[in-house]
Amino acid sequence: MLFCYVALLPVVALFFYVRIIPIGFSFLLSFYKWNLISPRRPFVGFDNYLGLLEDENFLLALQNTTIYSFSTVALSTAIALPLAVFLSRKSRLSAFYQTIYFLPVITPMVPVSIAWKWIYDYNYGILNYGLSLVGLPSVAWLTDPAIALWALVIMGVWKVLGYNMVLFLVGIRNIPAEYLEAASIDGASDWQRFWRISFPLLRPILLYVVVTSTINAFNVFTQVYVMTLGSQSAPGQAVRMLVFDIYTNGFQFFRMGYASAEAVILTLIVLGLTVIQFTLARDKEAKPR
Amino acid sequence: MARQRSPALFSMARIGIIACHAVLMAGALVMVMPMLWMFVTAFKSAAEIAIWPPVFFPQAWTSANFSGAFETAPFGRFFLNSAIIALVSTASVMLTSLVAGSVFAKYRFPGRGLLFGLVLATAIVPFEAYMIPLYIQLVGIDWINTYQGIILPYLFMAFGIFLMRQHVSSSIPTELMEAGRVDGAGEWWILARVIAPLSGNALAAVGIFAFIQGWGIFIWPLLIANDQLLFNMELGLTAFQFAFSADIGKLMAGSVVSVVPMLIVFLLLRRRIIENMALTGIKG
Numbered sequence: 147m148l149f150c151y152v153a154l155l156p157v158v159a160l161f162f163y164v165r166i167i168p169i170g171f172s173f174l175l176s177f178y179k180w181n182l183i184s185p186r187r188p189f190v191g192f193d194n195y196l197g198l199l200e201d202e203n204f205l206l207a208l209q210n211t212t213i214y215s216f217s218t219v220a221l222s223t224a225i226a227l228p229l230a231v232f233l234s235r236k237s238r239l240s241a242f243y244q245t246i247y248f249l250p251v252i253t254p255m256v257p258v259s260i261a262w263k264w265i266y267d268y269n270y271g272i273l274n275y276g277l278s279l280v281g282l283p284s285v286a287w288l289t290d291p292a293i294a295l296w297a298l299v300i301m302g303v304w305k306v307l308g309y310n311m312v313l314f315l316v317g318i319r320n321i322p323a324e325y326l327e328a329a330s331i332d333g334a335s336d337w338q339r340f341w342r343i344s345f346p347l348l349r350p351i352l353l354y355v356v357v358t359s360t361i362n363a364f365n366v367f368t369q370v371y372v373m374t375l376g377s378q379s380a381p382g383q384a385v386r387m388l389v390f391d392i393y394t395n396g397f398q399f400f401r402m403g404y405a406s407a408e409a410v411i412l413t414l415i416v417l418g419l420t421v422i423q424f425t426l427a428r429d430k431e432a433k434p435r
Numbered sequence: 436m437a438r439q440r441s442p443a444l445f446s447m448a449r450i451g452i453i454a455c456h457a458v459l460m461a462g463a464l465v466m467v468m469p470m471l472w473m474f475v476t477a478f479k480s481a482a483e484i485a486i487w488p489p490v491f492f493p494q495a496w497t498s499a500n501f502s503g504a505f506e507t508a509p510f511g512r513f514f515l516n517s518a519i520i521a522l523v524s525t526a527s528v529m530l531t532s533l534v535a536g537s538v539f540a541k542y543r544f545p546g547r548g549l550l551f552g553l554v555l556a557t558a559i560v561p562f563e564a565y566m567i568p569l570y571i572q573l574v575g576i577d578w579i580n581t582y583q584g585i586i587l588p589y590l591f592m593a594f595g596i597f598l599m600r601q602h603v604s605s606s607i608p609t610e611l612m613e614a615g616r617v618d619g620a621g622e623w624w625i626l627a628r629v630i631a632p633l634s635g636n637a638l639a640a641v642g643i644f645a646f647i648q649g650w651g652i653f654i655w656p657l658l659i660a661n662d663q664l665l666f667n668m669e670l671g672l673t674a675f676q677f678a679f680s681a682d683i684g685k686l687m688a689g690s691v692v693s694v695v696p697m698l699i700v701f702l703l704l705r706r707r708i709i710e711n712m713a714l715t716g717i718k719g
Contacts, residue, residue, distance in 0.1 A: 149622040150544040157535045157591055158550060164569060164588045165557055171568035182571070229462075232455055239456065246463040248709055252701045253470065254651035256669040257690030260676060261473040264683060272472060275489050304466065309712065316713040365561045368653045372673055389563045389654070396567045397658060406567055413564040420559050 169413070176407035181400045194407035204408060207391040210295055214387065215363035218302035219356055222310050225303070227352070230314035231340065244315070248308035255305075259372035262301045263288065266373070294374050294385045301369060306362070310355050317351035318344065350427060357423040361416050365389055388412055470694065477501070477687035484683050500688035507679065510689055512664060513671030517693070519582070520667055521649035524589040528645035529638050531591040536599025537630050541609065551600070558593035563654060570658055580661050589649055595641040602637035603630060640711040643704060650697060668693040 176194055180187045198204045229247065233240045250258065265273050266287035274284040287297040321344055329339045367389040374384040384390060388408065396405030476484060477500050479493040504510055539551050569588065570579075578584035607630055615625045631638070653669045660666055666674065672689050679685065701708060 147542075147544050150538050150542045150547075153534050153538050153622075153626075154550070157531045157596070160531075160587075160591055161554065161593075163572070164590075165560075165565070165593075166553065168565035168568035168572065169557060169560055171571070172565050175568060175571075182574070229459075232459070239459075243459055243463060244709060245705055246466050249470070249701065250466060251712070252647055252697055252708065253694055254669060254697060256651075256653060256672050257473065257693040258469060260672065260686055260690045261469040264476065264687070265469060265472060270485055270487060270489060272468075272489055275487075278488075304469070307466075312709055312713045361559070361561070365563050367563065368669075371653075371657075372676065392563065392567070393654070393658075396570075402567060402571065409564045409567060413560055416559060416561060416564070 172406045172409050172413075175403050176410045178403040180402045182402050183400075190403065194404045195411075197404065198407055198411070203386055203394075204391055207386040207388050208411075210386055211364055211366065211388040214295060214299055214302065214366060215360050217296075217299045218306065218363045219359045221299070222303045222306050222359065223352070223356060226307055226310035226355075227314050227348075229307075230311050230318055231344070233311070234315055234318040244308075244312070247311055250305045251308045255368040256372055258305070259301075259369040262297075262369070263373045266297055288374055291374075291385055298366070298369060298373070298385060301373075302363060302366065306359055310359060313351055313355050314348065317348045321347050353423060353426055357419050361419050364412065364415060364419075367393070473687050473690050473694070476683060477691045479684060481682075481684055500684035501692075503682075504675075504685040504688045504692075507682075507685060508671060508675050508689075509663065510668075510671060510692060513666050513668045514692060516665060517650055517667040517669070518696075520586055520589070520652065521646050523586055524649035525642050525645040527586075527590040528592045528595050529642045532595030532599040532641045533631060533634065533638060534626065535591075535596045536601075537603045537607075537626055539596070540600045540602075540604035541607070541612065541630075554593050554596055558597070562588065566655065566658060573659065579659055580665060582665065584659050585652075585656050585665065585667075588655060589645075589652065592641070592645060592648075595645065598641055599634065599637055602634060607633055639707070643700070643708055643711060646700065647697065 177189060177191060178187050179190045179193070233243055265271050268274065268284060268286050268289065271287070273287065277284065285293060288294045325343050325347075326339055329343055334342065366387050370385055370387050370390050371393075389412070392405050392408045392412070395401045395408065475492055478496045478498070480495065480497050480499065483490060483493055483495075535554075539547065573579055573584050573587070578587070611629055612625050615629050620628070651669060652667065653673075656665070656667055656670045657673075660670060663671075663674070668689075672686070672693055675689055676686055
């Protein structure tokens with residue numbers, strides 16, 4: 147008994163100090179107005195939250211982040227699922243494809259963002275070169291905020307595709323072969339076998355993939371910071387995203403309470419998504435098949 | 436079950452498969468292109484980088500960008516900092532996951548459910564949502580702009596604790612631990628000599644995760660490291676980019692240096708990383 151507490155003490159102390167206390171503190175802080183150095187720290191009630199409702203930057207960030215998340219998740223799922231279905235066949239090339247498609251998942255975000263920034267470059271980028279080959283005009287991928295959002299989506303899909311693919315692959319491998327064989331004997335086509343047998347069995351994984359990648363996408367920051375901040379032709383015109391807005395309010399304007407209110411909203415979004423996942427997953431289990 | 440197929444159908448199916456491979460190959464090219472482009476650009480001279488139309492491979496390969504990058508900014512130091520952060524974090528995450536995971540899996544004590552519930556419930560809260568209070572706490576203890584401040588949040592991983600608990604409770608027989616106790620072994624000895632040696636794979640999985648995460652951390656060092664000597668590769672590269680945004684060659688060379696350790700880890704442990712991510716992803 148004593149051993150348990152002694153063994154856990156360092157981890158639990160650390161856990162409380164770097165996670166539990168800050169999470170609680172951020173809720174508390176969101177009701178105060180504070181600039182980090184002033185000894186005055188007035189309680190302002192829900193003022194920070196009410197302020198956010200009228201803050202154009204925040205609303206734009208919320209909108210951009212939502213569009214970014216849903217687009218990235220929808221596209222990466224729609225590509226990863228058929229990809230996994232094809233790669234689940236026995237093929238000598240399957241392992242090769244898996245390696246290649248998975249590669250972006252483990253590469254650090256900053257160098258990869260720098261590489262993409264160069265690809266998106268207006269004057270010398272290979273993407274615009276590709277467009278010129280088919281007779282299309284050059285696109286200001288990163289300097290026009292409306293387009294830059296989609297440039298980030300493309301890169302986001304590229305980064306997360308392999309991860310979703312691998313999760314689907316495991317799901318497909320876990321489908322009992324007898325089910326599919328039985329369907330073949332009954333004369334089902336490949337198409338029918340997928341939609342009638344594989345797809346329903348993959349739904350829990352699909353749900354998991356969609357929810358976790360949406361949560362991850364909501365935290366998008368590094369590539370926004372590296373690729374769109376201080377673009378030469380439009381300094382400071384970054385694509386506003388939620389975490390970027392938190393960062394700006396907290397660490398450039400030192401509005402700690404205000405930024406905390408934003409952080410609380412981010413937490414609530416993530417919690418909401420998690421609750422949705424659990425509820426849907428439970429519904430599936432409760433239903434008799 | 437070999438199904439009878441007419442020859443015509445068979446060849447249709449073959450054409451379909453070849454078409455699929457063509458699409459997958461094109462996709463694979465898109466997937467490696469950013470990295471490939473980074474590599475070839477890093478070896479080009481400035482004259483070959485800013486030309487239109489772009490050329491893919493450098494006509495004259497040069498390593499000048501690498502030496503130039505290391506002369507312009509302390510990339511050696513950045514690299515060392517990244518390595519220190521990633522290695523310390525990995526070691527600590529493996530140790531804390533082993534200890535806490537085992538205790539949660541094999542021992543009963545008051546508060547167990549509550550503590551483990553807290554670990555699970557807060558695992559989903561993104562770091563970005565509580566980095567401000569954490570920053571304020573570290574201002575309070577004067578850890579801003581220090582190594583220990585940068586590493587602190589990465590010394591344990593809720594996910595690692597969860598993973599080790601799963602592993603220990605499902606694959607370590609309690610009888611084995613009992614046998615140790617009968618022989619007079621203490622609990623720490625059992626942890627080190629019974630549980631740890633049987634947990635190699637799970638610990639390796641946790642360690643790989645921690646290393647990849649530790650190497651790539653960005654937003655926390657961005658907040659807390661003001662002194663350039665504390666920058667990791669990620670932060671150093673970003674700073675370099677803002678200072679010398681036109682110097683694409685050196686920028687790409689620095690990026691290559693940051694990517695290569697991860698590429699080596701990945702190519703060496705490819706099968707294992709993919710499988711780990713898959714299994715743990717589903718369970719998590």
